[in-house]
Amino acid sequence: MTASHKVALFPGSLRRHGMTRRLGRILAELAPPTLAIETVEIGGLPLYDADLEAAAPSAWLDLRRQLQGADAVLFVTPEHNRSIPAALKNAIDVGSRPYGENSWAGKPGAIVSFSTGAMGGFGVNHHLRQCLVFVDVPTMQQPEVYLGNADAVIDERGRMVSESAEDFLRQFMTAFADWISLTRR
Amino acid sequence: MTASHKVALFPGSLRRHGMTRRLGRILAELAPPTLAIETVEIGGLPLYDADLEAAAPSAWLDLRRQLQGADAVLFVTPEHNRSIPAALKNAIDVGSRPYGENSWAGKPGAIVSFSTGAMGGFGVNHHLRQCLVFVDVPTMQQPEVYLGNADAVIDERGRMVSESAEDFLRQFMTAFADWISLTRR
Amino acid sequence: MTASHKVALFPGSLRRHGMTRRLGRILAELAPPTLAIETVEIGGLPLYDADLEAAAPSAWLDLRRQLQGADAVLFVTPEHNRSIPAALKNAIDVGSRPYGENSWAGKPGAIVSFSTGAMGGFGVNHHLRQCLVFVDVPTMQQPEVYLGNADAVIDERGRMVSESAEDFLRQFMTAFADWISLTRR
Amino acid sequence: MTASHKVALFPGSLRRHGMTRRLGRILAELAPPTLAIETVEIGGLPLYDADLEAAAPSAWLDLRRQLQGADAVLFVTPEHNRSIPAALKNAIDVGSRPYGENSWAGKPGAIVSFSTGAMGGFGVNHHLRQCLVFVDVPTMQQPEVYLGNADAVIDERGRMVSESAEDFLRQFMTAFADWISLTRR
Numbered sequence: 083m084t085a086s087h088k089v090a091l092f093p094g095s096l097r098r099h100g101m102t103r104r105l106g107r108i109l110a111e112l113a114p115p116t117l118a119i120e121t122v123e124i125g126g127l128p129l130y131d132a133d134l135e136a137a138a139p140s141a142w143l144d145l146r147r148q149l150q151g152a153d154a155v156l157f158v159t160p161e162h163n164r165s166i167p168a169a170l171k172n173a174i175d176v177g178s179r180p181y182g183e184n185s186w187a188g189k190p191g192a193i194v195s196f197s198t199g200a201m202g203g204f205g206v207n208h209h210l211r212q213c214l215v216f217v218d219v220p221t222m223q224q225p226e227v228y229l230g231n232a233d234a235v236i237d238e239r240g241r242m243v244s245e246s247a248e249d250f251l252r253q254f255m256t257a258f259a260d261w262i263s264l265t266r267r
Numbered sequence: 268m269t270a271s272h273k274v275a276l277f278p279g280s281l282r283r284h285g286m287t288r289r290l291g292r293i294l295a296e297l298a299p300p301t302l303a304i305e306t307v308e309i310g311g312l313p314l315y316d317a318d319l320e321a322a323a324p325s326a327w328l329d330l331r332r333q334l335q336g337a338d339a340v341l342f343v344t345p346e347h348n349r350s351i352p353a354a355l356k357n358a359i360d361v362g363s364r365p366y367g368e369n370s371w372a373g374k375p376g377a378i379v380s381f382s383t384g385a386m387g388g389f390g391v392n393h394h395l396r397q398c399l400v401f402v403d404v405p406t407m408q409q410p411e412v413y414l415g416n417a418d419a420v421i422d423e424r425g426r427m428v429s430e431s432a433e434d435f436l437r438q439f440m441t442a443f444a445d446w447i448s449l450t451r452r
Numbered sequence: 453m454t455a456s457h458k459v460a461l462f463p464g465s466l467r468r469h470g471m472t473r474r475l476g477r478i479l480a481e482l483a484p485p486t487l488a489i490e491t492v493e494i495g496g497l498p499l500y501d502a503d504l505e506a507a508a509p510s511a512w513l514d515l516r517r518q519l520q521g522a523d524a525v526l527f528v529t530p531e532h533n534r535s536i537p538a539a540l541k542n543a544i545d546v547g548s549r550p551y552g553e554n555s556w557a558g559k560p561g562a563i564v565s566f567s568t569g570a571m572g573g574f575g576v577n578h579h580l581r582q583c584l585v586f587v588d589v590p591t592m593q594q595p596e597v598y599l600g601n602a603d604a605v606i607d608e609r610g611r612m613v614s615e616s617a618e619d620f621l622r623q624f625m626t627a628f629a630d631w632i633s634l635t636r637r
Numbered sequence: 638m639t640a641s642h643k644v645a646l647f648p649g650s651l652r653r654h655g656m657t658r659r660l661g662r663i664l665a666e667l668a669p670p671t672l673a674i675e676t677v678e679i680g681g682l683p684l685y686d687a688d689l690e691a692a693a694p695s696a697w698l699d700l701r702r703q704l705q706g707a708d709a710v711l712f713v714t715p716e717h718n719r720s721i722p723a724a725l726k727n728a729i730d731v732g733s734r735p736y737g738e739n740s741w742a743g744k745p746g747a748i749v750s751f752s753t754g755a756m757g758g759f760g761v762n763h764h765l766r767q768c769l770v771f772v773d774v775p776t777m778q779q780p781e782v783y784l785g786n787a788d789a790v791i792d793e794r795g796r797m798v799s800e801s802a803e804d805f806l807r808q809f810m811t812a813f814a815d816w817i818s819l820t821r822r
Contacts, residue, residue: 094312095316095317096315096316096317096318097316097317097318098318100317125315125316128440129281129310129312129314129354129357130281130347130352130353130354131280131281131282131310131352131354132280132281132282132449132474133281133282133283135382150336153781162315162356162360162363163360163363163398163401164397164398164400164578165350165351165394165397165398165400166350166351166356167352167356167360167785168314168315168353168354168356168357168359168360168361169315169316169357171347171350171351171352171353171356172314172346172353172354172357173814174348175347175348175352175353178348180346187779195565200570200571200600201570201571201572201574201598201600202570202571204571204574204575205397205574208534208767208770209394209397209574211766211767211770212349212350212390212394212766213348213349213350214778215349215766215779216348216778216781217348217780218778218779219778220775220778221778223316223769223770223771223773223774223775223776224742224770224773226443226770226771228571228574230429230571231570232333232568238273263378264819264820264822265819265820267819269578274514323586349763353618362812372594378526385755385756385757385785385786386755386757386759386783386785387755387756388755389756389759389760390759390763393582393585393760395472395579396582396585397578397581397592400578400593400594401593403593403594404593405593406590406593408584408585408586408589408590408591409557409585409588411585413756413757415755416755447632449635449637450634450635463685465683465686466667466686466687467686467687467688468687468688470687470719495684495686495718495806499651499680499682499684499723499724500651500717500722500723500724501650501651501652501680501724501729502652502655502761503652503653531731532685532726532730533729533730533768533771533772534731534768534770534771535720535721535726535764535767535768536680536685536687536720536726536769537726537730538685538723538724538726538727538729538731539685539686539727540729541717541720541721541722541723541724542684542724542727544718544723545717545722545723546723548717548718557714561673575732575767579720579764579767582720582760582764583718583719583720585719586718586719587718620684627744
């Protein structure tokens with residue numbers, strides 16, 4: 083019997099019915115049964131401001147607790163202006179603070195970036211990776227996922243319409259489960 | 268007589284009395300008289316969410332108007348987790364939208380990154396540059412500013428205590444004025 | 453009558469009959485008549501080694517002279533391992549030295565990255581841009597070119613088989629000519 | 638008794654008596670006894686050119702064999718033009734090919750970047766990390782090393798003159814040994 087791991091899924095978009103949500107659900111379904119995936123709601127976090135730490139907003143404290151309770155982290159995100167969407171960057175900043183209390187530290191991570199255009203969010207994928215070095219999230223290298231033309235792969239009702247893309251994402255989630263088992267301390 | 272240019276200064280930190288504010292004031296003082304520098308307040312912008320565009324928050328509309336009224340943009344920013352602070356990324360995202368109405372387009376820009384440590388915010392500096400390609404801000408290449416050990420250069424009351432750093436920042440602002448004159452369309 | 457500008461084209465691949473060469477020729481043909489485009493041969497440059505500067509290889513000196521004689525620079529490149537191909541990085545390093553004699557300084561630049569896959573060389577495009585900040589090449593922001601699926605757009609004999617791609621590259625070259633006129637000092 | 642690991646050290650500079658060599662020797666001395674560190678000579682590798690694969694240069698084949706025989710890889714490198722020195726990028730490209738035979742795959746890695754200035758090679762450090770995603774080198778996140786002012790820390794004869802820097806580098810090498818044990822497949 084293998085161990086079970088709790089995975090906190092961080093969405094890169096706040097849209098309620100957008101591609102990020104649909105893709106997140108698909109990834110949760112395709113994951114091996116050893117992974118329990120729970121989406122973190124990041125839209126209610128006040129913008130990070132160190133001046134507020136003295137009386138930290140409760141939404142910040144909730145995020146930090148949720149992160150501390152997770153075994154691993156998964157990012158599912160579009161690209162905004164060739165980089166990380168502000169709401170997702172805010173979650174990263176909030177989780178990394180206050181100084182000396184980084185809640186991300188040591189949790190294995192993986193990234194799924196996507197776009198409706200062809201490029202699949204290369205910019206956000208690697209900007210995220212640069213942040214994850216600093217907050218000490220050992221991040222899976224391969225397989226990389228840059229899911230381009232997402233509209234052609236996932237329909238309006240959130241169903242995969244490409245078998246090869248589905249297979250690839252299933253392999254990705256299996257590799258992630260292996261990566262967690264390998265690097266979780 | 269030379270033309271006068273309005274420069275919108277975007278701070279990378281929301282702290283009210285932090286280094287970002289002090290450095291912003293110093294840069295405004297050191298700028299040639301042809302530049303009128305005004306700081307944009309970005310702390311009150313709701314997190315970017317495309318679902319809200321149908322009835323866009325007034326703070327978003329204000330930011331877009333302010334940006335449209337500027338001739339150029341200047342970023343003064345610390346680094347958060349090796350990248351752009353969330354509040355600043357949020358301002359970039361808000362200003363670039365709604366789709367097809369990018370308020371940044373064509374405005375010359377420059378970046379001053381800083382840190383209290385030695386490295387001067389290299390990560391935020393270049394992540395910002397990647398965004399500025401997409402939103403079409405022609406960004407000054409040289410001189411680069413990575414102001415390290417900012418605490419040793421600017422004191423608690425916001426005065427420069429290093430003459431060489433002051434000279435360098437004055438040259439930077441002069442070069443920026445030239446860059447604006449060269450590239451402003 | 454407009455001024456004529458000499459553009460040094462730096463290829464990112466050493467292959468003699470590869471896509472880089474074909475794409476380079478197409479760009480030269482699509483360019484406005486005010487641009488005279490000449491490809492720089494970078495395959496014969498010894499690897500950069502500061503120990504050799506005391507008696508610099510003649511191929512290095514030739515590259516530097518050729519660069520100094522150009523008004524602008526154009527990069528046409530595939531991606532190798534998510535970054536700049538070694539041969540092209542070598543040309544950048546050779547051209548930037550010896551210390552204090554950077555032959556790139558002030559020459560306007562533009563980048564065309566491509567791939568046979570979908571992503572169009574995003575990684576090389578932006579790594580190049582980071583280098584170009586340092587060597588002081590004011591680089592055109594828009595339009596960006598990430599030419600994906602290049603094999604479907606350009607055939608074996610080097611002809612464009614997509615009219616829309618051809619139009620886009622023609623617009624790109626026209627925008628580059630404008631950028632050179634704007635920023636050439 | 639712990640397992641012993643062979644670590645291939647890739648230098649970022651070809652200078653025979655430069656800081657890269659001195660720092661490489663220091664890191665080898667500070668490493669735990671379980672690591673056997675051997676420097677790879679990369680100066681004699683012809684520039685990567687896919688046209689040559691049909692009759693690959695013997696220096697390429699040697700590099701690939703050496704890499705295949707290693708358990709892990711360590712990069713010790715200055716920054717050239719805000720990115721990876723050409724000679725080191727060439728070694729990465731040569732080792733990743735021919736297509737389908739990536740000799741880097743799965744070998745744990747770590748990066749030590751340095752500079753004589755203050756910034757410690759942030760640019761090369763993270764550009765390297767982007768390449769290492771693609772070639773599938775699981776790279777240690779923390780501690781990061783950006784060794785600034787290297788001349789003040791290591792003297793002409795290659796001795797550490799800062800005890801705190803020496804302690805830090807020793808901890809880094811110990812963490813790297815742990816990372817190899819954790820992730821080596």
